[in-house]
Amino acid sequence: MPVQDFIGTYTGQTRLGYPGMIAESQMIKDVASKAVTTAAVAFGLAVGRGATDGTVRLGGTGFEGITVADKTRAADQYVVGEMAGVLRKGTIWVTASTNVAPSDPVTFTAATGVIGAGLATTIAGAKFETTATAGNLVRVYLG
Numbered sequence: 001m002p003v004q005d006f007i008g009t010y011t012g013q014t015r016l017g018y019p020g021m022i023a024e025s026q027m028i029k030d031v032a033s034k035a036v037t038t039a040a041v042a043f044g045l046a047v048g049r050g051a052t053d054g055t056v057r058l059g060g061t062g063f064e065g066i067t068v069a070d071k072t073r074a075a076d077q078y079v080v081g082e083m084a085g086v087l088r089k090g091t092i093w094v095t096a097s098t099n100v101a102p103s104d105p106v107t108f109t110a111a112t113g114v115i116g117a118g119l120a121t122t123i124a125g126a127k128f129e130t131t132a133t134a135g136n137l138v139r140v141y142l143g
Contacts (some may be wrong), residue, residue: 016137017093019044019076020069024128029090031068033083043069044094045088045113046123047086050057054120056086059111063123066115066142091141096132104128106140115140 008057018037020043022031040045041058045067048060056064067078068085078084092094092133098116106126107119115123116134125143132138 017139018069019093020067021093022068022087023091023093025079030088031087031090032065032086033063035087036078036080036082036084038080040077040079041067041084041113043067044092044115045140046108046110046115047084047113048110056084058113060086063108063121063139064088066094067113068092085093087142089128089142091139094140096134096136096138099126099133100138101131102128 035052037055037125038057045057047056047064047067048062049064050060051059065086065088068087070085073076094115096122097114098118100117104117106115106123106128107117108115108123109119110121127141129139129141
């Protein structure tokens, strides 16, 4: 049942999560600040290293991490030149680009940063913690 107060109406249930939201407050996590180059990067996408030290981008070299949500940013993305939070170890919510299950290897497409099962590049030490269909939220652990 929705809750109503003098400001507005709110749903009775909060969302499970959103792309780029850190899923747990475990003690062991590694988030780095990296400058975004080339093009804007939405929250919850895999990024690779940029051409210079301390930078990341879609289609970069290797796997640097997954962009962490920062709700102070406009349009749920980091624009070129902004410092992005990049999770390198820990648990994060992402939007599955394919159907996934905990037994599937975590993979991504470098050019777009989308994460799913059966894509071009495997993320070493990562695992899906939940099952999801394409387009829905899934928890990913980076180890």
